Amino acid sequence: MKILLTYTSMTGRNEKIAKYLDQYLRDHGAEVTLQQIVDTDAFELEDYDAVIVETYTYNDGEVPDEAKDFYDDLADVDLEKTKFAVLGSSSKEHLHFGRAVDYFTMQLNSSNGEQVADSVKINQDPDEADFKRVDMLADNVLKSLK
Template sequence: MSKIFLGYTSLSGRNEIVAKHLASYLEEKGVEVVLDQLVDADAFDLPEYDAVIIETYTYNDGEIPEEAQDFFEDLQDVDLAKTKFAVLGVSSKSHIHFGRAVDYFTMEMNSSNGDQVADSVKINEYPDDDDYARVHQLADYVLKSLN
């Protein structure tokens, strides 16, 4: 059975809702999911997983959330060794830096030798059916990469 790490940050609760939805979707497809907040996670454990999905909000002026800062900084010293990954996040288009933390995580994981298997997904405010369809598509690409 494949094992996927799904790490998230959530301030308003929207990213947590999407993360739990995504974890359930993946589990229904027969994979083991380790769901954890990034503040409690260790980036050095990521190469142990078959795939990694990171979900984050963007803080203030396009910044990585404070509770994910240590995890993000540790990624600079982790060799993901071609670990398959995808990144998504809920943000707000009313901010000039909509979803920038998603971009930062995507770039850092690529720089850490990861293998991006799905386009990053940015969700505006509250996820709707179209957003969940894009989340499912991201998950399906991750699952397909494991076969």
């Protein structure tokens, strides 16, 4: 079970969640590559059994600048048979809460990826209930690979 977990984090929230998710997946037998989105090549996603993308939402509901190249490249990738999930931290105080999570979910679906877990949006710092939703996302990804 080779899983790519790629993330972007401005405040450290998503990095914290990514490290938690990385450990959870490893504890359940997955081989995980954890890296920042800026270092991720969309054309190498086919090398993995599953991809988990974690992003924050920038400004007025935008994909973060450091994730735009990866996001744009997804339009030119055929992810047939690649399972995926998307999550991210945002703020409910913003009109466009978690919009980048929605954009990545749509882009990965448009690239023929197979969404295996509902997207998870976390309001700012994750609490115990949020980590349970992250666990559920991870469990769905792992289940899809067995």
